[in-house]
Amino acid sequence: xxxxxxxxxxxxxxxxxxxxxxxxxxxxxxxxxxxxxxxxxxxxxxxxxxxxxxxxxxxxxxxxxxxxxxxxxxxxxxxxxxxxxxxxxxxxxxxxxxxxxxxxxxxxxxxxxxxxxxxxxxxxxxxxxx
Numbered sequence: 562x563x564x565x566x567x568x569x570x571x572x573x574x575x576x577x578x579x580x581x582x583x584x585x586x587x588x589x590x591x592x593x594x595x596x597x598x599x600x601x602x603x604x605x606x607x608x609x610x611x612x613x614x615x616x617x618x619x620x621x622x623x624x625x626x627x628x629x630x631x632x633x634x635x636x637x638x639x640x641x642x643x644x645x646x647x648x649x650x651x652x653x654x655x656x657x658x659x660x661x662x663x664x665x666x667x668x669x670x671x672x673x674x675x676x677x678x679x680x681x682x683x684x685x686x687x688x689x690x691x
Contacts, residue, residue, distance in 0.1 A: 588634045589648055592627040595620060596657060603669050621668065624658045632656070 599620035602613055631637065637645055653660040653675050661671035673679070 587636065588627065588630045589637060589644060592624070592631050592655070595623050595627055596655075599624060599657075599668070600672070603672075617668070621658055628656045628659050 599617065602608065602616040602620060605613065608616070631648070648655040653664075653671070657668060657672060660675075661668050664671055666674070
């Protein structure tokens with residue numbers, strides 16, 4: 562097929578399909594994305610301590626704002642999707658920064674406690690291949 566025919570086919574498809582809708586992320590999705598980036602930074606072995614501290618501080622500040630946005634988001638009140646149910650059922654993990662402040666714990670300590678990892682279980686863990 563010639564380049565001209567290919568371009569005409571692409572133009573015809575664009576006219577028939579119309580503009581594609583833009584992807585819209587809600588407040589809960591943005592919160593989950595930022596929390597994942599925070600966890601990646603906290604658990605990364607490839608960063609220096611100073612680099613990690615900077616990324617965690619930046620993510621923490623963003624998460625404070627995003628958590629407030631989710632808590633105040635009126636669109637989530639009527640939604641009964643699995644993501645919204647899971648978010649509110651797991652308050653201490655969804656609203657990680659607020660929960661860690663309420664419990665007077667460091668972010669990583671609070672997260673580890675919530676997922677069931679203790680200092681003792683880490684000390685007993687052995688490195689090996691699977």
